[in-house]
Amino acid sequence: MGAEKGPAGSGGGEKPTESKDTHTCCGCRFPLLIALLQLLLGIATAVVAFLMATISPSLLTRETPHWAGITLCVVAILGFILYFITYQPDERNSMQFIIKLLYFLLCSVGLVISILVIAFQGHHYSLINGFTCKEMSEDCMCTLEPEDPIARTFTYAEVSDCSAVTQTLMLYYLLQMVLNLAQAIVCLFGAFIMWKHRYQVFFVGLQMGSPTSQHWQKV
Incomplete structure (x- = not known):
């Protein structure tokens, strides 16, 4: 009489179920x-900055922060690249690890840049809010204290109508502050999620031995 065979998979032959990527549907993967959002905010910031530059060539680079929008577009492109890379746990894919690291670093840089832009735009917004301006030929001359003969004046070249400075430019400054605040929040969230995805388990090791007696070896 032949011995009866036990149920399939008995005797320790069952293999543990491998962890699967939970991001299976289009649009569910984290970076997308x-x-x-980063791409849309970056484009919006750059477009508004270029519109600001058309008001007067006298505007400084820090007053037209197209560089902040371009930086965020680069971060968004890295996010799209990371989306299309086949996910492997524990960064077994070197390209995946490099892109994730660059994405985290650029998100951090984008956060700092957005905060700087908010500071610059807020400063110039408060200045223009106290301006007294008048047209002189094709320029607009503005000062904070019109009664002071030696007060500092701000000249905006090729501006025939000072309302472009006191109204339109102020609106652009306010819009830039809102856009860059949204950028800072998105970059902070992106960097936090990327960090948490990699370091949410504080002890990283390999399990060795039987399930009843577990030994861990740091890696």
């Missing part, structure tokens, strides 16, 4: 939504 944040990358889309």
